[in-house]
Amino acid sequence: MIERFSFYLALIVAIVLLIMLAKKIRVAYPILLVIAGLLISFIPAVPVIHIDHELIFIIFLPPLLYEAAWVISWKELWRWRRIIGSFAFVVVFLTALSVAVVANAFIPGFSLALGFLLGGIVSPPDAVSAGAILKFVTVPKRMSSILEGESLLNDASSLIIFRFAAIAVTTGQFVWYNAALSFGWMVIGGVLIGLLIGYLFMKFHKRLPTDVYMDVILTLVTPYVMYIVAEEAHSSGVLAVVSGGLYLSHKQHSFLRSSSRLRGVNVWESLVFVLNGLVFMLIGLDLPEITEGLKAEGISFRDAIGYGLLVTGVLIAGRILAAYGAVITTLIARNFIKVADGNPGFKAPVLLGWTGMRGVVSLAAALSIPTVTDEAGTPFPHRNLILFITFIVILTTLLLQGLTLPYLIKKIKLPDYDDYLPEEQANELLKKELSRHALQYLNTHYAEHLNSHILLKQMAEKWESKLLDGAEIILSEESKAIYLDLLNQQRKWLLNKNDTNDDVDEDIIRRHLYQIDIEEEKLRFM
Structure with a gap:
């Protein structure tokens, strides 16, 4: 690690310069960073980067989720709760199911359980990519709110699917009532743990003689404690961080002094900036290790790319169909219940369906697949192929959807929904x-x-x-x-x-x- 310090320092400098370039040429910076990482990985003198999934799950994921939960509007989250909930849970499950069926039918050696594993990995869209792209264009507030809200919750649902599918693959069995109980504990336990730890940290801020610096440090520690405690309790660390972050954000004016809030904003914006940049750069840098594993598995590069593009097509088509399905459901439901918008129109689903870029969570989940399935050391089936397909999905969606999304937004000319005063x-x-x-x-x-x-x-x-x-x-x-x-x-x-x-x-x-x-x-x- 010490001998590579200069390399990682150079990476951070390169990330800053590339993000400046991205703003200059008006391209979402995740796209530029992934491509740059990919190109850098082919330089002979560059060391091969091995990304430990724990590095992403423990170091990167908690602060990124916490910051997103802190800045999101709770009012907007509640206002669009039905569409956000359906995309974050129902659509993620249906997407994983679609990928499982297609993979089982077209990829040799893929069982339904293995297909569900792949579906759980690639089903959650990446919020950072969509958010970076939406900064260059003007979209209705409701669209950005729905995308932000969905991104907070879909990581949890996809990782739950992934966890159960991994158990089914490694054990060869799936007991539905045990899975149902485990699912309930992961959701309920994750939320309760996040709220409890959030409440305790709020009391720490109130009761302890903290100053501004201590307050900021406590906010940095909070998401890690939430995530680790929840995971140790075998519940969802993602939901713990999200629920705790939403709770503390809503209560921030009751326990944080103004100076702590002001300085905390600067610290968190800088931290998230560096973490996001590193994550997308590391995605590109990880390609050599992935391709080496593919060769070891004996699968041709051409076939693997084809499988990756096939899964990408399923993801894109499935999300667009789900977006229009949500419109039809709203048109039916407005006859029975009060909905946020009784006339959603048919232009917005195009945008909602096309904002399905994949990113850091998908890569982390793929890397966390165990290398063996049992104590005897039986290799996990198609692990390297799953890693390669995940990389193709991330790269293709970032390039295809990421580069065309601004043009699409301008082309469809979304109406002004008048949700708020000018x-x-x-x-x-x-x-x-x-x-x-x-x-x-x-x-x-x-x-x-x-x-x-x-x-x-x-x-x-x-x-x-x-x-x-x-x-x-x-x-x-x-x-x-x-x-x-x-x-x-x-x-x-x-x-x-x-x-x-x-x-x-x-x-x-x-x-x-x-x-x-x-x-x-x-x-x-x-």
């Missing part, structure tokens, strides 16, 4: 109502202080005239306490507004909360 209108509305709420609270609770504290009176007058520009002023300790109370009231009002008003995008409300945190930080220097 951004400028929502911003103006929040500014006016925040000022009105602050003035009302100030006049109600601190009316007697307005005459004795001239600066407070001036601030109130500026709010009234909407001229508060953040100019440098010196406040007394009592004025600081009053101003801090006002900021806390504004924060509570915004959080309540988010919970009770469905017309305002939560992202806009979070921006105002961020500004309040900045105002609170400025008090330290007044």
Whole structure:
């Protein structure tokens, strides 16, 4: 490891430069990183990279999932819960089933159990790839929310399928009632463990004499504890991290001080940036090891590519059919229950169906396949072929769907669904109502202080005239306490507004909360 330190350091520098290039030429950076890793792997002087699946599952996956759960809008997740739940669980299972049937029919030596194993590996789309591509184009908020929500949950469902299929292959049997009990514990146990650990860490932040740096370090430790404890309890570590992350994100204003939230954002954005870059670069760098294993298995390169393209076709077709199936289901269900959108249209499913790029979780699952099935050392059947097919699926979906998605979005011209007020209108509305709420609270609770504290009176007058520009002023300790109370009231009002008003995008409300945190930080220097 030490002798390769300079190589990994050079990789990080290369990742930064490649992401800069990706932004320059307006290409999603995961595509560029995978291609670059692939090209670098052919350089003779480059050491062969062996990716341990535990490295991805333990080091990479928990923080990436936790950060995604932290930033997602709970309001959006709940609003589109039916479509998100169907894609994250039902569609993943049907995709795995389709891959199992096709693999059993067309790939020599593949049983249904082995096909289900492959299906569980390649069924979950990668959120990072879709998110990176969607930054270059404008899509309705609902589409990005559905994709983000699906990506939080589909990793868990696919890994559960993978785990049960691996047991069936290695033991040669599948007891459905044992599987049902295990499945229930993996889901329920994972969620409960995540919530419990999240609650405990929230109490640590509240009760322990932490400072900003300790708060940030605790947030870095939290997802690893959630994941490891859940996996040790034989439940879903992915669901533990997701549920715990969603819970702590929703409660963050009750246990994290403003300075911790502000600095934590910077730390987490930098960490996720590096982890995502390394993961996609390592995918490309791992090809030589995969091809060597394929040769050892005695399968021709041409046949293996054909199998990979066949599975990729099944995945793409299945997701598009599932997207239109969701529309038909919505049109039927609106006659019996209230749905988020009773008229979803037939353009959005094209986009939803085409955002099926695969990535890090698929590679990690494939690498975690054991090399032997029993103590006697019987080789796991077609392990190297499964690894190669997974690589072809990742590479093909990234290149085919990733490069054409921006063009597709522009071509189909998605309608404006009017789910929320326009951004400028929502911003103006929040500014006016925040000022009105602050003035009302100030006049109600601190009316007697307005005459004795001239600066407070001036601030109130500026709010009234909407001229508060953040100019440098010196406040007394009592004025600081009053101003801090006002900021806390504004924060509570915004959080309540988010919970009770469905017309305002939560992202806009979070921006105002961020500004309040900045105002609170400025008090330290007044």
